[in-house]
Amino acid sequence: MINDNSERYGSITRFFHWVMAVLVLQQFFKFADRINEGEHWLGDTFGPWHVSIGAVILILAVVRLLWALKQKPQRPINPGFDGVIAKIAHRLMYFSMLIMPFLGALYIHGKGYPVKVFGYELIGQPADEVPWALALGEWHSPFAFLLIFLVIAHIAGALYHHFIQKDTVLKRMIG
Ligand code: HEM
Numbered sequence: 518m519i520n521d522n523s524e525r526y527g528s529i530t531r532f533f534h535w536v537m538a539v540l541v542l543q544q545f546f547k548f549a550d551r552i553n554e555g556e557h558w559l560g561d562t563f564g565p566w567h568v569s570i571g572a573v574i575l576i577l578a579v580v581r582l583l584w585a586l587k588q589k590p591q592r593p594i595n596p597g598f599d600g601v602i603a604k605i606a607h608r609l610m611y612f613s614m615l616i617m618p619f620l621g622a623l624y625i626h627g628k629g630y631p632v633k634v635f636g637y638e639l640i641g642q643p644a645d646e647v648p649w650a651l652a653l654g655e656w657h658s659p660f661a662f663l664l665i666f667l668v669i670a671h672i673a674g675a676l677y678h679h680f681i682q683k684d685t686v687l688k689r690m691i692g
């Protein structure tokens with residue numbers, strides 16, 4: 518079934534969720550640049566794709582948000598306090614997925630480099646550093662920490678529902 522209903526998420530929502538989960542999780546390998554002054558195989562392997570995949574995440578996040586808004590009236594509802602927390606976490610994750618690509622681009626632009634997506638120069642190289650862009654772009658890292666915290670709490674919540682509460686919260690996102 519393509520659309521969501523009150524019992525479970527439909528195929529399009531599940532497709533967006535799991536494809537984007539993989540894309541977002543691999544973006545976190547960028548944290549590996551902090552190890553050994555950037556000389557780490559994780560950073561070396563995934564680092565070169567970080568900007569291009571970030572751009573794909575942005576496009577998917579916009580389409581997914583529009584889809585989620587359309588599906589909202591018939592989606593599963595999470596009752597109680599847990600549900601309110603889950604809702605806030607989902608919204609913050611959407612916000613992070615939408616804002617982080619812009620902040621990343623501002624960071625690169627601010628540092629005086631061109632922003633290239635799959636080899637195509639999206640924003641040309643500025644003559645010098647761009648302080649206002651750098652000041653905004655420096656928020657990319659705090660958002661990375663916020664998002665990884667949310668994702669860990671989110672996964673823990675899903676596993677708690679599945680293994681401790683033994684309800685259908687995880688199953689309805691799987692199929
Ligand atoms: C939602 C998509 C994205 C996620 C989840 C993400 C995540 C991350 C993470 C986890 C880090 C490491 C932060 C740290 O060590 O403090 C990072 C760094 C970085 N990201 Fe992203 N990123 C995304 C999109 C982008 C995009 C689209 C660009 C560029 C256009 C970009 C440019 C950068 C740069 C330049 C750094 C290094 C910053 C520094 O050295 O402080 N990111 N990102």
Ligand code: HEM
Nearest residue numbers: 534538541542585593595603607610668672675686687690
């Ligand atoms: C192994 C990793 C993951 C698991 C097990 C998981 C599990 C789930 C489950 C069970 C739901 C349904 C919750 C409900 O009905 O209230 C859900 C929804 C959601 N998840 Fe995840 N998730 C994972 C990774 C991620 C990642 C990396 C992101 C994005 C950063 C994410 C973003 C969302 C969002 C925004 C929703 C709300 C529904 C939607 O709009 O798609 N999830 N997740």
